[in-house]
Amino acid sequence: MINYIWFFMIAIGVLVGIINGRMAEVSKAIIDSAQTAVAISIGLVGVMSLWLGIMKIADKLGLTDIIAKLLKPTIIRLFPDVPKDHPAISAMIMNISANMLGLGNAATPFGIKAMEYLQELNKKDSASNAMCRFLVINTASIQLIPAVMIGIRASLGAKNPADFVIVSVLSTSTALVAGLILNKYLEKMPIFKE
Amino acid sequence: MMKIISEWIIPILVLVIPFYGIIKNVKVYEGFVDGAKEGISVVIKIFPALVAMLVAIGVLRASGALDLLGKFLMPFTNKIGMPQELVPLALIRPLSGSGALGIATEIIKTHGADSLIGKMASAMYGSTETTFYVLAVYYGAVGIKKMRHSVISGIFADIIAILSCVFYSRLFF
Numbered sequence: 001m002i003n004y005i006w007f008f009m010i011a012i013g014v015l016v017g018i019i020n021g022r023m024a025e026v027s028k029a030i031i032d033s034a035q036t037a038v039a040i041s042i043g044l045v046g047v048m049s050l051w052l053g054i055m056k057i058a059d060k061l062g063l064t065d066i067i068a069k070l071l072k073p074t075i076i077r078l079f080p081d082v083p084k085d086h087p088a089i090s091a092m093i094m095n096i097s098a099n100m101l102g103l104g105n106a107a108t109p110f111g112i113k114a115m116e117y118l119q120e121l122n123k124k125d126s127a128s129n130a131m132c133r134f135l136v137i138n139t140a141s142i143q144l145i146p147a148v149m150i151g152i153r154a155s156l157g158a159k160n161p162a163d164f165v166i167v168s169v170l171s172t173s174t175a176l177v178a179g180l181i182l183n184k185y186l187e188k189m190p191i192f193k194e
Numbered sequence: 195m196m197k198i199i200s201e202w203i204i205p206i207l208v209l210v211i212p213f214y215g216i217i218k219n220v221k222v223y224e225g226f227v228d229g230a231k232e233g234i235s236v237v238i239k240i241f242p243a244l245v246a247m248l249v250a251i252g253v254l255r256a257s258g259a260l261d262l263l264g265k266f267l268m269p270f271t272n273k274i275g276m277p278q279e280l281v282p283l284a285l286i287r288p289l290s291g292s293g294a295l296g297i298a299t300e301i302i303k304t305h306g307a308d309s310l311i312g313k314m315a316s317a318m319y320g321s322t323e324t325t326f327y328v329l330a331v332y333y334g335a336v337g338i339k340k341m342r343h344s345v346i347s348g349i350f351a352d353i354i355a356i357l358s359c360v361f362y363s364r365l366f367f
Binding site: 002005006009010012013014015016017020022025026028029030032033034036037040041044045046047048049050051052053054055056057058059060061063108111112115116118119125126127131132134135136138139140141143145146148149150152153156157158159160161162163164165166167168169170171172174175176178179180182183186187189192194 | 199201203204207208211212214215218220222225226227228229230231232233234236237240241244245246247248249250251252253254255256257258259262286289290293295298299300302303307308312313314316317318319320321322323325328329331332333335336337338339340341342343344346347348350351352354355356358359362363366367
């Protein structure tokens with residue numbers, strides 16, 4: 001999918017450039033953009049290193065476990081169809097906690113583990129209600145510290161690189177609630193039967 | 195209030211986490227250095243996609259194609275109060291994480307990190323996930339073939355995220 005999108009972005013761009021007679025600008029933009037990527041990345045290295053350093057300390061302090069403990073009651077309530085002490089619950093909690101801290105790389109293995117446990121309860125090749133619910137939570141996952149974007153903004157000279165976080169957390173929360181409500185409504189509809 | 199939270203959050207985090215570490219007898223300096231050395235490899239992983247997307251969107255912008263798209267979608271974007279400059283970002287976000295990062299970066303660079311459009315682009319990138327990627331990876335891992343209602347719910351959540359982002363940005367920025 002992304003292969004076609006990328007290709008068509010360039011193809012359409014060049015085509016429109018020919019029609020508009022702006023090939024000089026297009027040519028300059030190609031080279032400049034590639035160089036811009038370097039400048040941004042160099043700025044990003046500093047912020048990412050800072051954040052990963054702080055997160056390493058937090059990790060040694062068991063911050064993920066603390067967040068996991070806080071999330072547990074909510075997750076149990078959201079998944080009444082999964083037994084309370086089933087390993088799927090703890091895998092889902094670890095996945096969501098890691099996502100909230102912006103540790104995407106750590107979140108994916110927990111998420112896959114959670115899906116495997118949910119599949120033990122499901123045993124079909126059609127997604128269970130619990131799986132659909134878990135994935136809606138994942139597609140609208142709240143990120144408390146979007147480190148990469150903070151880094152990019154810092155690297156592009158933002159006065160206050162983290163000032164967008166409140167808006168993004170509020171938007172994701174709204175989307176999460178909306179997604180879960182629609183999900184609950186749809187799971188009972190005959191066309192989405194298991 | 196918002197201003198104070200956003201100004202204080204970084205210093206507080208950088209203070210509180212090592213402080214708690216000292217109390218708990220964790221080697222904070224060594225821990226920090228150990229974690230920080232992964233910073234470069236994260237950026238190296240992002241870098242190629244950043245080049246690819248900055249170039250693609252750069253071509254679209256310089257040729258005037260982006261203006262055309264914006265004009266074409268103006269009746270719709272005006273209705274929801276979304277700046278037309280953010281259309282490409284909203285379209286790519288559910289499909290590709292690295293692609294969206296590249297486009298958001300280009301928008302922030304072009305319009306300025308502290309402009310309304312720049313902040314909105316940052317929030318929009320931070321507020322939705324790459325829905326199709328998440329569904330493909332997680333269902334693929336356990337061999338689920340029927341995704342049932344999760345596709346619609348996921349896309350719905352993305353749309354709500356983008357609309358809320360426009361709404362809250364106008365409220366707070």
